[in-house]
Amino acid sequence: MRLADDTRGRVPFALLGVLLLVTSATVATTQLTGTSDPTEPAVDRAMREATATTQTVLRTAVTDAARRAARDPITQPANTPYGDVLNESEPFEDALRVRIYLLVRERLGAVSASTGDVRARASLPAVDSPADLRAAKRRVHLSRAGPNGTALRVRIEGISVRAVDGERTIGEKRIAPTLTVAVPALELHDRAERFERRLDAGLTEPGFERRFTAGMYALAWVRGAAQYQGAPVANVVGTDHVALAANDAALGVQRETFGTTDPEAAHESRLAWGNALATDLTPGSIPGPLVDETLERGERGLRRLDDPREETTTVSPDVAADAALTAAAGETLDAVGRRTYAVDARVVSAVSPPETTVDRDARPDGNWTRVGATTRTDRSVGRGDDVDAPAASAPAGWTAFERAERRVTVRTVTTTRWRRGDRTETTTTVRVETYRVGLAVVGRHSPESRVARRGVAGVYERAGVRGGPNLRGVPARATDRLVVDRGGHDALARRAVAGDIDTSSRRLTGERPAELREWLRADLARLDREVRTVSVTLSQADVGTYAVSPPARLAARIRAKRATLLDAPATYDGVAGKARVAARRAYLDAVLAELDTRAAAHRERRATLNETLGEHDSSLGRVQESLDAAASGEGSSETAEARGPLAVTVDTAPTYLDVTPRPRADFGDGPGEVTPLDTRNVNWVTVPYGDTGGWVSRLVAGPERVSLRAAAGTLRAGRHRPDGSPRSDADREALRGEVRDSVAFVRDRLAGELRAEGACETTTDCRGVVDAGLGHWQTPADRALALANGSAAERVAATAADAESERRRLAAVLRTTAREALVEDAARPPQSAVRGVSDANRAALQRGIEEVATRTGEEAVDRTTQRYLNRTLDDVPMGIPVAPVPGYWYATLNGWSVSVEGTYERLTVRSRRAARDTVYVRDGSSVGLDVDDDGESERLGNAPKLSFEASTTVVVVVPPGRRGVADADGQQSESSPGYE
Known part of the structure; x- marks a missing residue:
């Protein structure tokens, strides 16, 4: 069987050495047979010696297979019949099993032992189909070995040792040897997998995105603070900064995972940091303390950032x-006086049950018919010490001002007429009811008071604080109003007995002290x-x-x-x-x-x-996650454990993930170009009215309108613009007119308030007072800004009042009036009037910043340009004021939504054991083996290049004030050349 190492046609030169070793082992075995125990059967000796030789072959075969599996790993099975044999959950381990089986089977073919005519050989079943390969894979068992798990323990089942004499099999046995080799293939693969997982980890887990977020915060907060404090920083977050943070994060993940980093990558990262420091954080342009902090951050990289939330505001x-x-100070005091010096008074009464006597004539005897009756009632009132009437009870919280007792006698005389025939007679019944009546005039102090009722010392008896009379005359007035004006006590007693006495309250107001x-x-x-x-x-x-x-x-x-x-x-x-x-x-x-x-x-x-x-792929929840990620430590408890005693070296290509396109030939991958790192960052709010569209305006000032502060700042920033044209001059003049009209509207509101406060007699006089206060500022833009920040109210109050307490009160009144006026449309210039001046300002600002960046340290920048830069960054509002405006302004917020995509064309992790290296390489190559010995490689899978994507949200918060924080060039979205 011929073994094809991979689809790139590598020649397995190591096989030649192994064959030489196996051949020598075979010869040695054959030569030793003469010294074996002569009583041992030849078949036993041959099989024993073949088995012993097999152990040596297995060790070298497993070692070589493990190293080859590391050099050409498979992490993604191919969609082929043989690729389907690999389990998707552990393709690397399955590919290692396959390599071990095939290489062991091939090496065993060269092993034999002979004793006389008996020859013994070891073998494994052939692989002729995917099903055979699946069965072969299952015969190889892998596990970690060694104290730190970096060695490899292998057990192979199904090895057959057969003894033959000629063509006849005379002995056979099956063995399942177990051996351990010091090849850390599994450990290197695990670390590469861990590296890949951490490159893809989100904000809530240790890894790239968390480190990247921390690095972006470290850069953005330093640069944002520098811009706020006066540095001509054009872009708080730019493409180079994103690349710097991304590379630093990737190096951090390397260090955390492998215990080391690519030394060349670390060197290039330091060079990139130094370049960024030299180009856009020029020490001559930044306040001293920020330079020190920036340099220190450059020395230690971006691996640590103090929690941004530790910086406080009061x-x-x-x-x-x-x-x-x-x-x-106005109506409230009058209302308090009326409520506090008010008394509700009413009459209450108590009537005893009547004492009744009846005196009546007897009804005429006989058959008389009642034909009518008349009744007359008289009520008489008497008084005296012996009346002994029940006391009229004052309701809870009420005080009795005056009491009286009366005896009311009700005499009812009824005359009845009777008739019988032509005769008539009358009878008389006299009914006398005597009532004892208690009367009282009661009052309740401060009936609508909104403070706790705790009693008022001497409220009706003596003078109170500030020489005031308290409510000393109120009881007498209440008696006059409720008793005398109603006919006196006798009349009230009669009404009480009749049940029609008026008990409703009457409001009386005591005399208030003049002071x-x-x-x-x-x-x-x-x-x-x-x-x-x-x-x-x-x-x-x-x-x-x-x-x-x-x-x-x-x-x-x-x-x-x-x-x-x-x-x-x-x-x-x-x-x-x-x-x-x-x-x-x-x-x-x-x-x-x-x-x-x-x-x-x-x-x-x-x-x-x-x-x-x-709408811009972010959220405040995402912002909080990024802050948590930036402040949470970036390390992991797995770091020390992952290192163990295994020393590795790391080599990446490219060493520094650059945003510049690179030829594929640099990495041995053929024609064309690749971009190692693609970045995009979107500034939420640039210099106003640039690329941001309408959403910022809706947040800050409402549709189609601009806050007076923003309009005035834009106008004032354009005052010293180094360039000019008829069109830009016309735009400035139009905006000046709009600002002047808005100032006049707020001025009239202030004058009206002064008139209402009695600070001046006529509206004309009050306008004069306001104009005198505003006269401290010479231009409409300066006056508008003074009205917006409250300083104008202080000046007008000082003009209108002499006493300090009155000036303080008037200033508060005028500040409130101005805030209320500033939210009305009449005080907010139209956005269309601001846009032209803003566009011209932004263009001049960018040109000036570029000039400062290129000429700092060589020659002084033109004073007009420098003055314009300072004016613009001071006056043009940048960012989102954090508060419902106007009035409160707690801080200025700005944010950047940042995305990165990076790819390592090659990752090489190397470990030296026993004078030989085990090399793990991830370069995206396809891996194939000649599985069925047909001379063609079958594709098993590949290990994709290590790539990652991450996105984060970075916010910068600066104190309130004229100068906010933003990308001052007005370009909201910035992408690297390869970003899609």
């Missing part, structure tokens, strides 16, 4: 406090300052990715501190003291209501963002 309730202070409003306002100012110190410290990454809700966290913190902030005493020191607590409660309620509203808006915005990201 959030305070300033905007909610503005809204609450605005409400509390009450200002006193409450000053107290609220103190509370406002205290509330603004309440804050929550949250992970900046969690805030930016909507994993936490800052307004919800703030609301929970304030609710936890509510009792302390309310500062309610055990007993109110006068009505003004109760008014103070009521005002505080109203203020805190307003703060919490605003935060709850913002929390609901935050949930809606999160849902909208998540839905939108779904």
